[in-house]
Amino acid sequence: MNQTDIKVVKSSGERVDINLEKIHRMVEKSCRHITGVSESLVEMNSGLQFFDGITTKEIQQILIRSASDLISLDHPNYQFVSERLLLFLIQKQVFNTKWKDSEIYPPLGDLIDRNIKLGVYDDVLKYYYTDEDIAKINTFIRHSRDLDFTYAGLQQVVD
Structure with missing residues (x-):
């Protein structure tokens, strides 16, 4: 199955092609100004878990789990990456905002x-x-x- 075969179900119910660039930008924003973390590691750790019909909420939860799995004594700053990814999910639920608008309340x-x-x-x-x-x-x-x-x-x- 290649990436064009994977459809994502948005919160509105609309099915769209998975957009890995959009996911990358979200991970990039989550890692911004945090030392000792790698966007690539967060993405690679989650990459094999996507499937056709996955919801945007499930993608967010996979990314949160991916980043939290990287938290260790040697790499404690992944706790802040995980926190930001969780915060984006909470903001979507509470404010109905997209992660890219996470500074708009x-x-x-x-x-x-x-x-x-x-x-x-x-x-x-x-x-x-x-x-x-x-x-x-x-x-x-x-x-x-x-x-x-x-x-x-x-x-x-x-x-």
């Missing part, structure tokens, strides 16, 4: 409104907090601190 008020409509949050939040309160809280959020987690630390938050 919707305002907290928009997230609250969306999650109230989805039934995730109770609309009582709007009773206790005004739009001004939520806007002020939004100014305290520093998404750049998400990168301060290790893989194990972020995985504990997820669990």
Whole structure:
């Protein structure tokens, strides 16, 4: 089976050809500014696990597992690569953003409104907090601190 035979199922349900360049760019972004890690090792470690009908979420999980399998005493910085890959997955689920837009975050008020409509949050939040309160809280959020987690630390938050 060659790469053109592998179809990826996007979160929308659309089936598209696997795009190894896109996967490479995601791994590259995950490794950016981290010393002692190799994009190629992360990719090679995961390469044989792709199959026709794989979902984008499964690809992300394979890459996370691939990077986390490389964490060792000699190569501890793969914990940050794994963390970033996991963070991209979380951002997709929470913010519905693509990994390449991982520095773009919707305002907290928009997230609250969306999650109230989805039934995730109770609309009582709007009773206790005004739009001004939520806007002020939004100014305290520093998404750049998400990168301060290790893989194990972020995985504990997820669990």
